[in-house]
Amino acid sequence: MKTIEEIKAAIEAAVPGAVVEIAPNPNPALPHSLRIAPECALAVAKFLRDDEELRLDYLSNVTGVDWPESLEAVYHLYSVEKKHGPVVIRMHTVNRRTQVELPSLTPIWRSAEFQEREIFDLYGIVFTGHPDLRRLLMWEGFKDHPMRRDYVAPDDFEYEPTAHDEVLKRAQARQAAMAGPAGSEAGQ
Amino acid sequence: MMGLISPKPSELKVEDSQVRESGPGAPSRMSVEDSQVSESRPGAPSLAERPEGWNRPPVMEPDGEGELLEVAMGPHHPSTHGVFRMDVALDGERVIRLKPVFGYLHRNHEKLAEGMSYLGSMPYTDRLDYICSLTNNWAYALAVEKLTGQEVPERAEYLRVILGELTRVQNHASSIGFLTQEMGATGTPLMYAFKAREKILDLFEGLTGSRMMCNYMRFGGCRVDASAAWLDAARKVVAGLPGFADEFERLLRTNEILMARTQGVGILRPELAVNAGVTGPMLRASGVNYDIRKVDGYGVYNRFKFRVPLGDHWDVYDRYMIRMLEMRESIKILEQALKEIQPGPVMSPTARIRGFRPKPGEAYGRIEAPKGELGFYLISNGGPNPYRYRVRPPSLINLTILEDMCLGQNVADVVLIFGSVDIVLGEVDR
Amino acid sequence: MVDEGLKIELGKQGVFVTTIEELYNWGRRSSIWPMQFGLACCAIEMIATTMARYDLARFGAEVFRPSPRQADLMIISGTVTKKMAPQVVRLYNQMAEPKYVIAMGACAISGGPFKQGYNVLKGIDRYIPVDVHIPGCPPRPEALIQAFMTLQKKIDGQHLTGDGRPRFLDAEAQGEFPVPVEGEHDLEPASNKGVWPVPVVIR
Numbered sequence: 001m002k003t004i005e006e007i008k009a010a011i012e013a014a015v016p017g018a019v020v021e022i023a024p025n026p027n028p029a030l031p032h033s034l035r036i037a038p039e040c041a042l043a044v045a046k047f048l049r050d051d052e053e054l055r056l057d058y059l060s061n062v063t064g065v066d067w068p069e070s071l072e073a074v075y076h077l078y079s080v081e082k083k084h085g086p087v088v089i090r091m092h093t094v095n096r097r098t099q100v101e102l103p104s105l106t107p108i109w110r111s112a113e114f115q116e117r118e119i120f121d122l123y124g125i126v127f128t129g130h131p132d133l134r135r136l137l138m139w140e141g142f143k144d145h146p147m148r149r150d151y152v153a154p155d156d157f158e159y160e161p162t163a164h165d166e167v168l169k170r171a172q173a174r175q176a177a178m179a180g181p182a183g184s185e186a187g188q
Numbered sequence: 189m190m191g192l193i194s195p196k197p198s199e200l201k202v203e204d205s206q207v208r209e210s211g212p213g214a215p216s217r218m219s220v221e222d223s224q225v226s227e228s229r230p231g232a233p234s235l236a237e238r239p240e241g242w243n244r245p246p247v248m249e250p251d252g253e254g255e256l257l258e259v260a261m262g263p264h265h266p267s268t269h270g271v272f273r274m275d276v277a278l279d280g281e282r283v284i285r286l287k288p289v290f291g292y293l294h295r296n297h298e299k300l301a302e303g304m305s306y307l308g309s310m311p312y313t314d315r316l317d318y319i320c321s322l323t324n325n326w327a328y329a330l331a332v333e334k335l336t337g338q339e340v341p342e343r344a345e346y347l348r349v350i351l352g353e354l355t356r357v358q359n360h361a362s363s364i365g366f367l368t369q370e371m372g373a374t375g376t377p378l379m380y381a382f383k384a385r386e387k388i389l390d391l392f393e394g395l396t397g398s399r400m401m402c403n404y405m406r407f408g409g410c411r412v413d414a415s416a417a418w419l420d421a422a423r424k425v426v427a428g429l430p431g432f433a434d435e436f437e438r439l440l441r442t443n444e445i446l447m448a449r450t451q452g453v454g455i456l457r458p459e460l461a462v463n464a465g466v467t468g469p470m471l472r473a474s475g476v477n478y479d480i481r482k483v484d485g486y487g488v489y490n491r492f493k494f495r496v497p498l499g500d501h502w503d504v505y506d507r508y509m510i511r512m513l514e515m516r517e518s519i520k521i522l523e524q525a526l527k528e529i530q531p532g533p534v535m536s537p538t539a540r541i542r543g544f545r546p547k548p549g550e551a552y553g554r555i556e557a558p559k560g561e562l563g564f565y566l567i568s569n570g571g572p573n574p575y576r577y578r579v580r581p582p583s584l585i586n587l588t589i590l591e592d593m594c595l596g597q598n599v600a601d602v603v604l605i606f607g608s609v610d611i612v613l614g615e616v617d618r
Numbered sequence: 619m620v621d622e623g624l625k626i627e628l629g630k631q632g633v634f635v636t637t638i639e640e641l642y643n644w645g646r647r648s649s650i651w652p653m654q655f656g657l658a659c660c661a662i663e664m665i666a667t668t669m670a671r672y673d674l675a676r677f678g679a680e681v682f683r684p685s686p687r688q689a690d691l692m693i694i695s696g697t698v699t700k701k702m703a704p705q706v707v708r709l710y711n712q713m714a715e716p717k718y719v720i721a722m723g724a725c726a727i728s729g730g731p732f733k734q735g736y737n738v739l740k741g742i743d744r745y746i747p748v749d750v751h752i753p754g755c756p757p758r759p760e761a762l763i764q765a766f767m768t769l770q771k772k773i774d775g776q777h778l779t780g781d782g783r784p785r786f787l788d789a790e791a792q793g794e795f796p797v798p799v800e801g802e803h804d805l806e807p808a809s810n811k812g813v814w815p816v817p818v819v820i821r
Contacts, residue, residue, distance in 0.1 A: 027549025027568075029337055057462050058478075061552065061580040063565050076552055076565070076580075080462045080478045086552060110243040111465020111585050118584075131244065137291035137617060138737065139701050143802040146736050147299055153736040154804035263705055266654055266684035270661070271702055292702040293658055295732040303734070312731065318659035375668075382669040400659065400756055614658055 001084040004032045015043045033088035045108040055081045059109035064119035104130035122147035243463050245592045250279035263292045270613030281598045286591045293617040301577035307542045314401040317615040320355045323557045325405035331553030331564035332407045336546045343532040344409035345488045349525045353518040358385040359558035360511040367607040384432045387425050408539025426522045450504040454593040454605035465585045468560030473499035473507040480556035492521045504608040583611035639778050647773040653689035654682040657696025660723035663756040664695045672759035686712040697725035698739040700805045704797050710746045711794040715786030721748045724755045744809035
């Protein structure tokens with residue numbers, strides 16, 4: 001299989017206007033990845049799947065990552081025909097609050113269908129062009145995106161026998177709140 | 189009685205000629221390894237020529253008049269795969285639309301792992317695919333070993349292979365047992381499968397301390413060494429496994445109900461399987477030669493001689509036969525591994541097991557779990573906990589084409605097709 | 619009550635003396651039919667308990683009924699998530715009296731190893747009353763058999779009249795419990811205060 005630089009050169013040659021850069025892996029012994037701009041992602045993906053030498057016809061894994069400034073989707077591509085891989089491509093959203101759209105690669109690889117739905121459910125990235133973008137794991141009326149780092153889980157640790165750290169602080173606060181306004185609440 | 193329904197040709201062919209020797213120079217009727225799968229079937233367009241939307245499920249039109257009957261199958265239903273729901277729209281008995289609904293066992297394993305050290309997540313990986321806990325441990329240990337660049341001593345690799353293949357045997361046996369239970373054989377083949385499974389679980393308990401949640405692999409090796417007595421017990425169990433496989437297969441293979449209900453049902457085309465990310469026995473039953481044990485060659489799998497069975501008709505019967513044949517191949521690997529294992533350390537002395545901070549970076553480690561490709565994607569930012577911990581669940585991704593396989597079939601076949609995908613909800617929902 | 623020695627003497631002569639309560643409870647406890655209700659990993663151990671090695675059928679659990687209307691016992695085996703909790707309560711409501719619940723495994727008792735989960739219900743006894751709890755992750759099949767025997771002892775000891783009589787003989791006792799609704803961030807209500815009194819722990 002080609003090296004990451006050769007793949008980048010091939011993409012830039014085949015897809016005009018593609019914005020591709022190499023995102024180095026901080027651990028140099030491990031494979032690097034390609035960072036692709038969302039606008040050209042569909043064309044690049046089609047090239048990667050159909051190119052004679054690469055033939056990356058198998059999308060193995062789609063991951064959502066929550067970085068401090070943006071959200072990211074990472075795709076691991078392998079080739080069943082040529083038995084090589086992986087080629088890792090990544091896309092970033094513009095920011096975390098308002099512009100969280102990325103193009104969906106489901107039209108190219110069907111295996112992205114459920115995984116992109118899961119990322120929409122847990123991270124909140126909206127994949128445009130996805131045939132059926134609904135929540136996958138949480139229920140339909142759920143409002144938050146739980147895997148984000150700033151998610152606060154509902155507090156249902158009322159009875160925790162060995163509380164410590166965060167849970168102890170919350171339990172003490174709750175006990176203070178219960179004992180304060182109405183003493184009859186404490187006996188419930 | 190046997191003369192009334194003669195065995196279909198596919199039943200006779202699958203065992204003999206479709207078990208292809210994989211590896212260079214081996215004769216094979218269809219050289220699946222060299223050319224693209226679809227080109228070897230004349231008339232099929234290549235991937236680049238397919239029209240837009242070729243990998244979407246076909247739109248079914250109902251035959252009759254009136255409304256569609258919408259049935260929610262699950263989350264509590266007798267098919268023992270767990271809490272899983274399918275919203276099925278029926279026209280009489282025919283399936284027009286099928287939408288799976290998950291999340292009933294979502295235990296946010298990935299979020300928990302972000303708050304725990306690398307070793308702390310190891311017991312949680314047991315509970316992903318709870319029937320095959322040791323292969324889950326292995327996949328996670330492999331991913332962390334890639335991330336930290338650790339080597340595993342040889343005896344540990346052999347032990348991993350032995351435990352992994354024992355897991356595969358008991359998983360395939362249970363899967364066939366559950367499949368026949370969904371066909372109406374309430375419990376009897378499952379009893380045979382669990383008979384073998386109990387013997388294997390006794391081995392697990394003797395070595396790791398627990399029947400199911402073994403928590404045995406560590407980064408850089410295995411937790412405890414296997415004594416000579418345990419290896420002898422393992423050899424005895426493995427010596428009894430071919431007899432079990434023979435009996436199991438003989439009782440089921442030419443059963444008329446099994447053949448009539450599974451042949452020609454739930455066909456999955458190979459190009460769609462590859463595009464949908466299907467892996468494991470389902471992919472090989474669709475005729476695609478992709479076994480990660482051969483492709484990646486992780487562990488010491490390169491030292492063992494074993495074949496990769498491939499399916500010919502891509503239906504539920506093929507998936508059942510592939511699991512049966514893979515059980516036999518696993519038994520062959522077990523016999524070789526138990527013969528070749530040498531004394532030595534099971535943990536490298538410089539192994540970083542607990543309290544370590546790997547260098548920043550990311551790694552993706554994958555193995556051929558009994559259900560498919562189980563992968564772990566870890567991003568480290570130099571801290572003691574992973575920054576991002578992702579499980580690539582084979583069961584969830586194998587369910588992507590459940591709708592495609594079930595459309596147009598009878599609703600009674602939906603349960604069978606779903607059973608042949610062989611999922612475990614702990615892995616689907618994590 | 620008849621003296622035990624007298625009972626044995628009469629028994630030797632072929633006369634069998636008992637009370638209606640004993641006979642009634644003996645019939646009830648020897649034929650508890652569980653509902654097929656496996657959620658997660660503990661379900662596999664439950665299935666192993668019904669298999670040939672640890673045969674649960676010899677204790678009376680002959681068939682596992684898929685329909686809640688025909689079952690007496692619900693073995694909650696596995697983690698109950700908030701998405702599944704309304705279904706569990708609904709199934710419990712649909713079971714006919716007398717009905718019992720065994721919470722099998724750490725997850726059903728209190729959330730288990732997944733306690734910090736945003737989707738995990740911290741114990742099924744927040745919504746429905748539980749008769750027997752089995753610790754373990756997963757509990758061994760022998761532990762499930764012991765729980766079954768504990769339940770049988772409990773049924774044996776139930777008096778049919780008086781204050782401590784079981785729920786199905788008490789017209790005022792509550793047999794059906796409100797089903798929680800999936801809200802925007804959590805289940806509403808988070809727990810059923812009538813079933814699960816929150817104990818006050820002095821910290």
